[in-house]
Amino acid sequence: MEKTRQSTLSSDDYRRLYESLQRIRCVEERIAEIYPSDKIKSPIHLSIGQEAISVGICDNLNRDDVVVGTYRGHALYLAKGGNLNQFMAELFGKTDGCARGKGGSMHMIDMSHNILGSSAVVSTHIPVAMGYAWRLKQQAKGQVIACFFGDGATEEGVFYETLNFASLHKLPILFVCENNGLAIHASIEKRWSQRNLLSKVAGFGIETAAVTGMDILEIHHKAGAAIEKLRSGSGPQFLECHTYRWRQHVGPNEDFDAGYRTRDEMAPWVANDQVARIAKKLDEGVRAQIDSQITGEIECAERFAEDSPFPKTQELWEYVYAD
């Protein structure tokens, strides 16, 4: 995760992006496979199809930069370098999980990589990111926080309160809206009086940018530029990325039988799959090697999760209060 400032990427850059994209895709597909076995007793919200946003943005972040996201947070956790073993153990409800079996799929955290967890109550992490950013600004080490949320989150009042205060105090926060056009099953027409999100955001004096075509290179580039501005004290930056959720809102499956959308609607997004796209930029051999490495990582993580014990009853009582 080094900084990549150039707008044309090197083969090392592609390699890194591919590895991250492919890891997320494979992990989530594997989760979907495991799910019917009931080993994962926790609601799952897959990011399949949306990975390029987390990957394109996190590739611009340093380890000491911070991220925070939502219940649909697997991609972000992995893109920021979160520990895969602890991730899998958490899904399995095991005591070696990143949250010791107390958080589950919706609350993945790894503070050793500055992954600040994620909230299951829409929008609640947005002002939290702002509080964290205050600290980063005080410390003046050039660190930033990237806060990810969905289009639905922009309907909650706290979103606007946060835009105002973050802008008023020029906090080093990158707002990332993953606009997949849906909140659960409701389309934007049912929810927004006006489709132009960025004009609402700009009203608070915040610089904005959009990536409408789900192009990881454009995301990478625009995020890089925004983060550079943040590090130089410009005040908050806002990036809207249009995207598409390939699976159900919650659960492992597709849901085109539900009637609220069609498979045709998804087709162009699948044709534009960024995992496949970046894969093509690599040598066959390099790619195969990454693929098999990832397969190994996942097998290892599953084993780790299987082997870890379930929390003992007394663990129910631990961590209610901090010492």
Place this chain on the structure above:
Amino acid sequence: MEKTRQSTLSSDDYRRLYESLQRIRCVEERIAEIYPSDKIKSPIHLSIGQEAISVGICDNLNRDDVVVGTYRGHALYLAKGGNLNQFMAELFGKTDGCARGKGGSMHMIDMSHNILGSSAVVSTHIPVAMGYAWRLKQQAKGQVIACFFGDGATEEGVFYETLNFASLHKLPILFVCENNGLAIHASIEKRWSQRNLLSKVAGFGIETAAVTGMDILEIHHKAGAAIEKLRSGSGPQFLECHTYRWRQHVGPNEDFDAGYRTRDEMAPWVANDQVARIAKKLDEGVRAQIDSQITGEIECAERFAEDSPFPKTQELWEYVYAD
């Protein structure tokens, strides 16, 4: 309170505006005089200096149109035609008060004039107005609701949630921001990342207008135009009126000794006093007659309030639940 569509007003119109302005000014000045006697055991937030907004807007409303406002709500109550005797009795904590001594200065209501009360928790009445507007839209009788609030209220998230939903459903609601530049003692610089309120509002697809010079005729005219649009189903309208609070945030006095603002800052607003301005448009005789009528009304209201009994202990228990 007939509709006044023309942009130049008749002498009758002036008479009506003056009567309303003067009534409010005199009532509030009288309240300030009474206050040290402790007959009014309730916090008071005077509108002195801001009256022209309520008056200019309410003059465009019919009796069956609805208004709702804030704890700084005396002007609105009186401008919409609220009963003065019950108002004064409420201030005195008497059982014949409009809220039977249970609401006080901050919760003046008169449903016989469609004055929907006012809230002491900033912004809370804004979505309430929207709910009321839903009903008005359903009934399709051309009624509208005007919702008044301060500049501070626009910092609460619920304000944006309301703009979105009201605009999405084209509800017949006139939003009126009385921007006096202060929330208690805090200036807008401390609170807003960006001074242009209307650009934030416009982001939700709402038509906006501003009156920056505290000119009652301009307020009257722009409110009239907005209300006309509302009645024809245009969706919400937003009017921002810049103004100045002459007295303390709460209490009967001036507070230029407090240090957060100077008397000089107020001077141009006083020079532009709309009560005095409209007074000049009337014949001396007409004006004197209105003045003495108002003096009589106020004396009568005070007597009414004095004569009304305090609530009996058992009244504490009444109206907790509706039958």
Place this chain on the structure above:
Amino acid sequence: MPTNGHRLLGYAGALLEAVDQEMARDENVITFGIDLDDHIAIHGTTQGLQEKYGKDRAFSTPLSEDAMTGFAVGAAMAGMRPVHVHIRQDFLLLCMNQLINMAAKTHYMYGGQLKVPLVERASIGKSWGQGAQHSQALYSLFAHIPGLKVVAPSNAYDAKGCLIAAIRDNNPVIFVEHRLLYYTEAYVPTGSFEVEPGTARVCAEGNDLTLVGISNMVPECLRARELLAEQGIHVEVIDPIWLKPLDMATILMSAQKTGQLLVVDNAWTACGMSAEILACAAESGLTSSGIGMARMGFAPTTCPTSPSIEDAFYPNPGSIAAKIYSMVHPDKPPWQPDPDRAKLTYQSSFKGPF
């Protein structure tokens, strides 16, 4: 609850039937909430309402719980009877200001000039790793507040009767639904009926101990009762149904008869409904007759996701029965029922959807 001539109906279907019948009866009834009109239809409880009554009377909303609660308050003031629906009670924490500062106080603070007849439906989750933010039961927060009513039906019959009563009530009512109960059935009249505020029900009689269960804890208590009967212990199970107003008379009468009182809440105990019921009993003078009192509820922890500890977070028929055994036989060694027999089938079959 009378069963003659009624058909078996699920709890979710009963809720739907209640709203449907009220919407048909009174055009002022409207219902809305996030995802009210999708194919999940709030677990079927709002299915078809939009088709039948139109988008003006049954609609989905943006993710703006605070404003939409204020909207409900305003619509209610204007003469409508809004039924605002939430998929989880945890989200009511976004609505507290409107519910407590506005809805609860309007009628009083305006000396009776306005009424706020609104229903705030919200379900409680449980199990399957829903976790800290999707599992709370927060009704005691509302039961603290004068001006609000709170109801938590434990079966399909009451679900229908209470919802009709709540819609017709001229006050704001917090309506508590338990997700696991959606799949349970009871005999429910086809016609309209009300289960009135403030009347508890004795669900099963007994002389050894008074067992009060709340919401989902009612079936759990009933199962505990069966297991205890095999041990010769006969408990009386009471369902308060309405938590505010609370029918303490029925509970006190039973406790006087049995000499022991255990309240099992489906929530935390501290400052909760179980505290309130015990405090009322203590104040009533029951204490002077030396009656034993206890309460159970969620563990005083946040709710974890791992099944091994999540199970221990909630009371269940096994832990309830064990507790009662020790109250009735303080001198005997502790006893526990076979854990397999303490499971409730309708619960073990639940695995999402979420």
Place this chain on the structure above:
Amino acid sequence: MPTNGHRLLGYAGALLEAVDQEMARDENVITFGIDLDDHIAIHGTTQGLQEKYGKDRAFSTPLSEDAMTGFAVGAAMAGMRPVHVHIRQDFLLLCMNQLINMAAKTHYMYGGQLKVPLVERASIGKSWGQGAQHSQALYSLFAHIPGLKVVAPSNAYDAKGCLIAAIRDNNPVIFVEHRLLYYTEAYVPTGSFEVEPGTARVCAEGNDLTLVGISNMVPECLRARELLAEQGIHVEVIDPIWLKPLDMATILMSAQKTGQLLVVDNAWTACGMSAEILACAAESGLTSSGIGMARMGFAPTTCPTSPSIEDAFYPNPGSIAAKIYSMVHPDKPPWQPDPDRAKLTYQSSFKGPF
């Protein structure tokens, strides 16, 4: 509370001194809230902090309670110790989601990876027609929730010691201040000290009844005690100070000694702290020794503004004394102290500012 060698200090000054000393000691302490930096300075409790520590550590905020609470949570996660201030507890209803869904749960839900050491200061109003929305005391809503701590100091000494303890605590603490107490004085050490969570104080001894007062009700209870002493009744007054964690041991020991327990809360009783204390006492087995229990609090109504009925809304030394008299002498005719003698001077002199 020790008095040797300490100067008399007002409650407001004690709060200021606590924050000031903690800000000097630990640069991670920051404080903010609406109107924190104006000339009123939250009744003097934040006076001069901005001049001394700069705008980055003491600042006013926009009217955005929800976001600013989330801000506090995030700053705390990042290692700061935020003290978020509200002029009235009623406004905490806008902060419930962040306080309950986030602050209370973070440490647990992330298996200990994060801590949220934040203090949420908010005052309770009373009298002078503050009315329905400016008079509430809502701490029992927080006491219901695992993960939160709640404290309600009743005097300047505890105000300072509790606030220092709260700031140093690694958990979210709801800090309850009573407006009328701001003007009361006590002997307070000049140096730094902590009044630890979970320790109640016996403020005055007695053998006839245990009287637990909360927040502002402590001085009211002490006045009632004086009036009762003239009637030969000697009550023991206990101040729990911390409401969560709650020191029941001290209360139970006293109640065992006196044989009667009355809790006077400065809030509604239903599902409130007074319910919790009575329920704990009932569960403890105290009941089997036939101890009398009762509670008082706000009338179960919304708070009105007119003084004639506002007075009746709150418990006062007169009504407390009368209640105790009837508990101690159930067979004698009721007695009431002279209302004029039951007034507390620091209260009758209060008339705004608001």
